[in-house]
Amino acid sequence: xxxxxxxxxxxxxxxxxxxxxxxxxxxxxxxxxxxxxxxxxxxxxxxxxxxxxxxxxxxxxxxxxxxxxxxxxxxxxxxxxxxxxxxxxxxxxxxxxxxxxxxxxxxxxxxxxxxx
Numbered sequence: 001x002x003x004x005x006x007x008x009x010x011x012x013x014x015x016x017x018x019x020x021x022x023x024x025x026x027x028x029x030x031x032x033x034x035x036x037x038x039x040x041x042x043x044x045x046x047x048x049x050x051x052x053x054x055x056x057x058x059x060x061x062x063x064x065x066x067x068x069x070x071x072x073x074x075x076x077x078x079x080x081x082x083x084x085x086x087x088x089x090x091x092x093x094x095x096x097x098x099x100x101x102x103x104x105x106x107x108x109x110x111x112x113x114x115x116x
Contacts, residue, residue: 030069030072031069031071032072033060034057036056036060036068037057038053040060040091040092041053045101047099048099049097049098051092051096052095055095056095059090059091059094060087060091063083063087066081071088
C-alpha cells in the first residue's frame with residue numbers, strides 16, 4: 001500500500017513539472033535517458049519516495065525519443081505513448097524507495113497517516 005501511495009505521489013509531482021515549461025513555445029531540450037532519469041529522480045523536501053537515478057536510467061535506456069522529450073520538457077506522464085507509460089510506471093515501481101519523510105520524520109515509531 002505504501003508503494004502504491006508513493007507511486008501516486010511521485011506521479012503527481014511529475015505532473016507538476018508541466019508548469020516548468022514545454023507548452024509555452026519556449027525552447028525545449030532534446031530528451032535523453034540521462035535527462036529523463038534526472039527529472040524523475042528529483043525530490044523535494046517532504047517527498048515520501050525517491051526514485052533512484054541509475055535504476056531509472058536503465059529503465060529509460062530504450063524509451064522512444066518522443067517519450068523522452070515529453071518527460072524532459074513537459075513532465076506530463078499522461079502524454080506518453082502506451083509503451084512510454086509502461087516504462088515510466090516501471091521506473092516508479094521498481095526504482096522508488098521510501099525517504100525519511102515517509103514516516104513523517106518521526107523517530108518515535110509513529111507514522112504520518114495524512115494523505116498527500
